[in-house]
Amino acid sequence: MDKSTTKQRLLDVAEKLFADSGYHCTSLRKITAEAGVNLASVSYHFGSKEALVEAIFERRLRPLNEERLGRLEAVRADAAAAGRKPTAEEALRAFIEPTLRFRDSAPGARYFLHLIGRALTEPDDAVRSIFFRMVGPLFALLFEVLTETLPNLSRNQVFWRLNFAIGAISRCTFLPEKLPVVPPGVELEPSPDLQIDMLVGFLVAGMEAS
Amino acid sequence: MDKSTTKQRLLDVAEKLFADSGYHCTSLRKITAEAGVNLASVSYHFGSKEALVEAIFERRLRPLNEERLGRLEAVRADAAAAGRKPTAEEALRAFIEPTLRFRDSAPGARYFLHLIGRALTEPDDAVRSIFFRMVGPLFALLFEVLTETLPNLSRNQVFWRLNFAIGAISRCTFLPEKLPVVPPGVELEPSPDLQIDMLVGFLVAGMEAS
């Protein structure tokens, strides 16, 4: 017997279905049917489908972003206290570790990670705007820290390398069944720590390339 | 006066609108209205909306894939003829150069590039399958060449590094107005050759990281 409230169940089910099939392919009827609640409850609790997806982002992304911002600011402060610049590895780990460890942090968090991996390329302008508005300040800070970290690179180069890194990271937030067909002998869902090491090794080398 | 045939115009306009707003947010009515043709002409010429998007992929992706496959096989053959393994840079350039130069190769090609950048994360299973089916053999060959190129890495490591690279490359196929908000002083649409150099420098370093 599921004792959670209607509002909770809507958030949980919608998060999973939006991740699985995307925003537009998931109707409110599918969500309310799978949640076992009435169709009209979406309007009552959230107001609209768009407000529902915004509430989903709000619930998970706000604490995740606060953790990443805090880590980034700590990296900056620690380096300053030691009278040096942060390293690219410190900056990247501050962003990547909370992101990839988020997957196992709560039931349903894996679906949300898939959702934000797709949000970068979301076709719906309103939905993409919700996401960009919430991650914009974080990206801006990461960009600033990386420009300090890599003084040999132009701002343009840092921007594009950060963009490459974002694309690489987003490939780790996808549910394994959504990846392209893969060769045998490959671990489709590595542990977060292994994935972090693979990513950081790859990205630090790319970021620091001459 | 546009003298191209109805079928051509449907392909051109649908490619642009699918790139701009995604498959599900673009109705056949929007497409036929902008193309200045009758709604029923989609059924007549293609049969369905899904067959239309498949024809779009077929038209552009088939020649692009043949070029990339040919370049990859040439890299392999040239190295074998010289009695050595291909380098990671050769393998990556064989994939990346045709991809990014494709943008300016024909009117509308830029929209198609945006479309395949989004196809990796396409929520609609049928549409994503069309794309994966067409690029599957190419990814498989690229994976094989990279495993030969990087004998120190496990197949798992090569797979994930290739996955990271695909994610990074996909950030270069996007139309600039779809990128997240960017800092001032950044070139949103670099020339293909500059973008290739930035990408290859970044990815070769990442691929060869110890």
Added chain:
DNA sequence: GTCTATAGATTGATAGAC
């Protein structure tokens, strides 16, 4: 807060005249 019922709009697809 939850429900039924339905409004109001839009969609992909097609039948059939020309």
Added chain:
DNA sequence: GTCTATCAATCTATAGAC
């Protein structure tokens, strides 16, 4: 090949009883 007209299904959102 092109057109009009329309079907049947789907969608989000809401009014109003309980």
